[in-house]
Amino acid sequence: MVAPGPNGPRFTDVGRLVVRCPDRPGIVHALSGVMTEFGANITDSQQHSSDPSGGIFTLRLEFVLAGLAGRRAELEKRLTVLAGEWRMVWRLTEASHRPTLAVFVSRTDHVLQELIYRVRAGDLRADIACVVSNHRDLEPVAQAAGIPFHHVPVTPETKGEAEARALELVGEVDLVVLARYMQIVSADFCNRFPERLINIHHSFLPAFVGANPYQAAHDRGVKLIGATAHYVTPELDAGPIIEQEVARVDHRATVEDMRRVGRYVERQVLAQAVTWHVEDRVIVEGPRTIVFA
Amino acid sequence: MVAPGPNGPRFTDVGRLVVRCPDRPGIVHALSGVMTEFGANITDSQQHSSDPSGGIFTLRLEFVLAGLAGRRAELEKRLTVLAGEWRMVWRLTEASHRPTLAVFVSRTDHVLQELIYRVRAGDLRADIACVVSNHRDLEPVAQAAGIPFHHVPVTPETKGEAEARALELVGEVDLVVLARYMQIVSADFCNRFPERLINIHHSFLPAFVGANPYQAAHDRGVKLIGATAHYVTPELDAGPIIEQEVARVDHRATVEDMRRVGRYVERQVLAQAVTWHVEDRVIVEGPRTIVFA
Amino acid sequence: MVAPGPNGPRFTDVGRLVVRCPDRPGIVHALSGVMTEFGANITDSQQHSSDPSGGIFTLRLEFVLAGLAGRRAELEKRLTVLAGEWRMVWRLTEASHRPTLAVFVSRTDHVLQELIYRVRAGDLRADIACVVSNHRDLEPVAQAAGIPFHHVPVTPETKGEAEARALELVGEVDLVVLARYMQIVSADFCNRFPERLINIHHSFLPAFVGANPYQAAHDRGVKLIGATAHYVTPELDAGPIIEQEVARVDHRATVEDMRRVGRYVERQVLAQAVTWHVEDRVIVEGPRTIVFA
Amino acid sequence: MVAPGPNGPRFTDVGRLVVRCPDRPGIVHALSGVMTEFGANITDSQQHSSDPSGGIFTLRLEFVLAGLAGRRAELEKRLTVLAGEWRMVWRLTEASHRPTLAVFVSRTDHVLQELIYRVRAGDLRADIACVVSNHRDLEPVAQAAGIPFHHVPVTPETKGEAEARALELVGEVDLVVLARYMQIVSADFCNRFPERLINIHHSFLPAFVGANPYQAAHDRGVKLIGATAHYVTPELDAGPIIEQEVARVDHRATVEDMRRVGRYVERQVLAQAVTWHVEDRVIVEGPRTIVFA
Incomplete structure (x- = not known):
């Protein structure tokens, strides 16, 4: 499915409101009343109810409001009352x-390259603030793209310190992406970026x-291999799934062939998940996600 | 994508409103105001604008309204004012x-069998009122399912009369489905069922x-074969497309193999299109369709 | 991928040879020499080596040999020497x-219906010798298709006897298909049909x-649901996988929606696996299968 | 389907033989006899017959032959006799x-970037000898990858000269790839690279x-968009198709959205076709291709 294009003619005055109640x-x-009051034109609206009787209602609106930046405080005040x-x-x-994104990688570049490509192509409207890695292999990739690269080696003994150092280097970012980082991050790390930390796992979780x-x-002996992008929670590979995809393999595929084919699935799945997140299309609902794609 | 289930616990009191303006x-x-006035709970809402400035806005609501049947006249009156x-x-x-559906077939049964299966399984909430064919081959299939079967032979000379006879036998139905009928229907036939006549064409139109x-x-020498379900208009195979799907073939595939593989694509595509139509999810917009799947 | 068609013009004189060494x-x-000796024309040949140095080589040939039935003994004698x-x-x-197939079912008919359809359509060249079920729900389906139906109730206490009774009723068949049978079969049952017992599991194993x-x-909270057809071994859901497929679902899908969508995946996956088996295209290699599709 | 990996442990001593007769x-x-004579181990074999009676037989072998480079002349001599x-x-x-590849581009970089990525990743075993373009936009992309870039402007008046100049600059290469070149090449150009000129067309041809x-x-109003990689012949967009793929779109997709989604399909389809060509897996048979994937 194609979401309304991130390359649309204009982004100024376009707002996105996500509501849960x-x-x-x-x-x-009530909500459309507020929009009408402000003279906003709703251009996209998607909603979901976990259960029409007694469930949680979720709504995502895209709207155009002339002078949004200037009227934002007023709109927020009105929404606070409604809330x-x-x-x-x-x-x-x-x-x-x-x-802004911080991208953590290890030695393989396919996911990072894809993110860089999509940012440049305008398909992913975000900025990669930095690349962090426990190895130096991808430093040239970051440099060629003009992205600061931080080398933070990790050993079993220095894991805690290394994480602290990485967090310090990363500073304030909107989203952290584990793009085949190959390290298990601590619960503290997860809690620092609640619902703002996305991992790509190279299987169909x-x-x-x-x-x-x-x-x-x-x-x-599976006949399909897969990849899963999910928010990271302290429990390994158990966070809410954002996107999954598979590719067909047959009996000829060696482990190495699966890795090779899998790379193309992984880059697609992670890039899609990050794009949806960045466009505020993903809402975590307990162990699941709502994706207004 | 999975649409909210047609097998849900209840259908009583569930209404669907499609609006264009x-x-x-x-x-x-304004619309949600009417719903609120009546105490209806909106359980699904999808909308589309052909162009936020000066375009056509389309909205499909599903709602639960206690005593809908009894209050329908009142609701319609209110909607007429708003309209x-x-x-x-x-x-x-x-x-x-x-x-109610009238299904036109010729000699191959795969699409008819699929419609019968889905009706029985409860996945397609409709009733097949009759099967019409220019051949007797599928009479046993219709009979086994308890569906009236009308044999209306067609020759180049009797085409007009045959159509008239078929229309008479069909009478009033909500939708006519050409399930591999293999005859070109007349413009009059098309006009008799505007946006209520669906054909499956066995290619990727x-x-x-x-x-x-x-x-x-x-x-x-294509590498994918396809099928297309579309509303029928007087221009051959040019009506608004509802659904399309493809299947992979390789150099080994003979024409006969393509036909065989294609049958499974055709039945899936037509059944999906009919289901969406029956659930009032398809809106024709010029040469295109909006499908709120 | 499309395998060479089971509906080809002729089956007489067509042989299939599967060899492992x-x-x-x-x-x-050496093998093609034997074929040449007999004047056979090889029309399809697929091979696989688990490892070119010291691995197992597998070859599947399809060939046309005039008077195959009469010359089979002679050919087998020659192959025995070569072996x-x-x-x-x-x-x-x-x-x-x-x-011949024995199909075990419980209460849902979608997989059985698909097998019946494909046998009739000529896409699955096999005969369903009988349907066995622990419930009477699908007796009418079997009867309508002219297939003997055996009702063998199962309770936790009578499981052993019930299986024995079922096996007795089934007698000699080429393949047993568990078409959503919903009962765990015993190790004895598995061993009675080594590599001739196929189950459909309603997940992506x-x-x-x-x-x-x-x-x-x-x-x-998965975003894709799947189905897996596999040979049954005593360890639950762990036998060699023959085929898998998935379908996309989104956050709106209830468990019931997943079941509904899953039925169409299950019937496709099982029917494909049975067809490949019946055409002698599946070779078990340890925990995996080679499928010469 | 996964072809045996281009990243296998070794390429030395690995030969590929494609035969048609x-x-x-x-x-x-007869062929396997020659291989046995030379002590070659056949590691992959795929064959196709356009018609077992009186058709054309096509075979592709991969084999390991110790000292292949040194024994090649001898093997070729033997094959010439057999031929x-x-x-x-x-x-x-x-x-x-x-x-070696020459890649012709215009202003969009997605296909070129993908080819560069796959060459670097080792998934496409070829070298991009040069990039040719009628615009300077992608010069930095070529330069960053260390690939010579030739700017050859084209106007309706200078089309002939421009082509001649481009051909001179390209010189001897194994394959020419039109990676969204957006210019119709002349019949002479096509004939210069028979079955060695691949184009990506941004539709499902x-x-x-x-x-x-x-x-x-x-x-x-299609519901799927596609891309097609094909050999170029003088008739526009009519050459033998190597690979096709599609992506789903819905009623929300603008033309711009289709272009954006299509880019990801195009790069995948072209890269796959080029990889198959380079691994000698594609055989042209009249208006079709045989692809031993």
């Missing part, structure tokens, strides 16, 4: 804002959790 | 209504319009 | 032979082994 | 040979031949 009749009317009445959690973003999934897939 | 701010608010204000075209259906598309696909 | 140079030459020289395991089948995989898939 | 019994035996006996056309390549296929696809 207990589902009860009238909520759409009180309906017990809403909400967030408002401007499409003109370009989020929950199959083949943990290390060396292509070897495990080969041992099991 | 010139796009201008406030339309969602005047906003220059709306609208239609309201009740999910509990089971549309607009490639291979007309007769014998698998032979043409083989001659061209 | 330690890989060493000259094996193809001694090359330490070959081999099997020879005639395409004109229609294998090895994810969601065991009961209620759609519920588990929903709980985990 | 009238189909008659004994051909495999005379069986009226064979054949070609022998060494896997260790890296073919034969739908939307010619210029601006995404606009045409949008106008027609």
Whole structure:
């Protein structure tokens, strides 16, 4: 499915509102009323109810509001009042804002290259603030793209310090992407970026959790290999899934062939997940995600 | 993508409203206001604008309204008023209504069998009122399913009369499905069922319009074969497309192999298109369709 | 991929030879020499080596040999000599032979219906000798297709007896298909049909082994659901995989929606696996299968 | 499907033999006899017959032959004799040979970037000898990759000269790739590189031949967009198809969205076609290709 294009003619004055609240009749009317009050034109609207009786209602609006930046405070004030009445959690973003990403890698470049390509092509509206790696292999890739590169070696003994150092170097970013980082990050790290830390796992989760999934897939004799992009939580490979895809393999595929084919699936899946996140299309709902693609 | 299930626990009191009007701010608010007035709970809402400035706005709502059948007249009256204000075209259906289908076939049974299966399985909430064919081959299939079968032979000389006879036998139905009928229907026939006549064409349109598309696909050496479900208009194979799908073939595939593989694509594509139509998810917009899947 | 068509103009005189032996140079030459000797024309040949140095070589030939039935004994004698020289395991089948299937079901008919459809359509060249079920729900389906139906109730207490009774009723068949049978069969049952017992599991194995995989898939929030056809071995859901496929779902999908969508994946995957098996295209190699599709 | 890996441990001593001749019994035996004579181990073998009676037989072998480079002349001599006996056309390549490519582009970089990425990753075993363009936009991309860039402006008046100049600059290469070149090349150009000139067309051919296929696809309201890689012949967009793929779009997709989504399909399809060509897996058979993937 094709989401409305990130390359549209304009981003100025385009707002995105994501709202969650207990589902009860009238909520759409109340929200659209505020939009009408402000003279905003709703250009996209998607909603989901976990259960029409007593469930959680989620709504994502895209709208055009002339002079959004200047009127944002006023709109937020109005939404705060509404939120009180309906017990809403909400967030408002401007499409003109370009989020910043920190990308953690190890030695393989395919996912990083894809992110760089999509940023340049304008398909991923974000800026890669820095690349962090425990190895120096991808320093030239970052440099060629004009992205700061931080080398933070990790050993079993220095894991804690290394993470602290990495976090310090990363500083404030909107999203951290583990683009085949190959290190398990700590619970502290996860908690530092709640719902803002995305990993690509090179299997169709929950199959083949943990290390060396292509070897495990080969041992099991699967006919499809997969990749999974998910938010990272302290439990390994168990966070809410954003996107998954598979590719067909046959009996001729060696483990090495699976790795090779898998790279193309991984880069696609992670880039898609990051793009959806950056466009504020992903909402975590317990162990699952809602994706308004 | 999975649409909210047709096998849900209940259909009583579930309404579907499809609205089209010139796009201008406030339309969602106005419509949701009516829903709120009536105490309806909106359980699904999808919208599309052909162009936020000066385009056509389309909205499909699913809602639960206690006592819908009894209050329908009142709701329609209210919507008629609103329609005047906003220059709306609208239609309201009740999910509990089971549309009737007339299915036209020739000699191959795969698409008919699939429709019968899906009706029985509850995945296609409709009733097949009759099967019409220019051959007697599928009479046993219809009979085994308890569906009236009409044999209406067609020759080049009797084409007009045959069509008239078929239309008479079909009578009033909600939808006519050409399930590999292999006859070109007249403009009169098309006009009798505007946006209510669906055909399956056994190619990826607009490639291979007309007769014998698998032979043409083989001659061209394509690597994917396809099928297309579309509304029928007087221009051959040119009506608005509802759904398309493809399957991979390789150099080993003979024309006969393509036909065989294609049958599974055709049945899937047509059944999907009919299901969407029956659930009021398809809106024709000029040469295209909007599908709120 | 499309395998050469089962609906080809002729099956008489068409043979299939599957050979396995330690890989060493000259094996193809030796085998093709025998074929040449007999005046057979090789129409399809596929081969695989688990490892060119010291691995197992597998070859599948399709050939046309005039008067195959009459010359089969002679050919087998010649192959036996060759097998001694090359330490070959081999099997020879005639395409004109229609294998017999016993299909075990429980209450859902989608997979059984698909098998019946494909047999009738000529896409699956086999005969369903009987349907066995622990419930009477699908008796009418079997009857309508003219297939003997055996009702063998199973309770935890009578499981052993029930299996014995089922095996007795089934008698000699070429393949047993568990078409959503929903019962775990015993090791004895498995051993009675080595590499001739196929199950459809309603998940993308090895994810969601065991009961209620759609519920588990929903709980985990996956974005693709799958189905897996595999040979059954005593270890639950761990036998060699023949075919897998997936379908996309989104956050709107309930467990019931997943079941509904999954039915179409299951029927496709099982029917494909059974077809390949019946055409002698599947070779078990340890925990994996070679599929010469 | 995964072809045996181009990243295998070794390429030295690996040969590929593609043979075509009238189909008659004994051909495999004769060829495998030569291989056995030379002590070659056949590691992959794929064959196809356009028609077992009186058709053309095509065989592709991969084999390991110790000291291949040194024994090549001897092997070729032996094959020449055999070719005379069986009226064979054949070609022998060494896997260790890296073919050279000339890549023609215009202003969009996605296909070129993909080719560069795959060469670097080792997934496409070839060398890009030069990039030719009628615009300077992609000069930095070529330079960053260390590839000579030739700017050859084209105007309607200078088309002939420009082509001549481009051909002179390109010189001897194994394959010319039109990677969204956006210019129609002359019949002379096509004939200079028979079956060695690959184009990516941004539609699912034969739908939307010619210029601006995404606009045409949008106008027609298709639900899938596609891309086609084909050998170029003098007739526009009519050469033998090597690979095709599609991506799903819905009613929300603008022409611009289709272009954006299409880029990812195009790069995948062209890179796959070039890889197969370079591994000598593609054989032209009249208007079609045989692809031993």
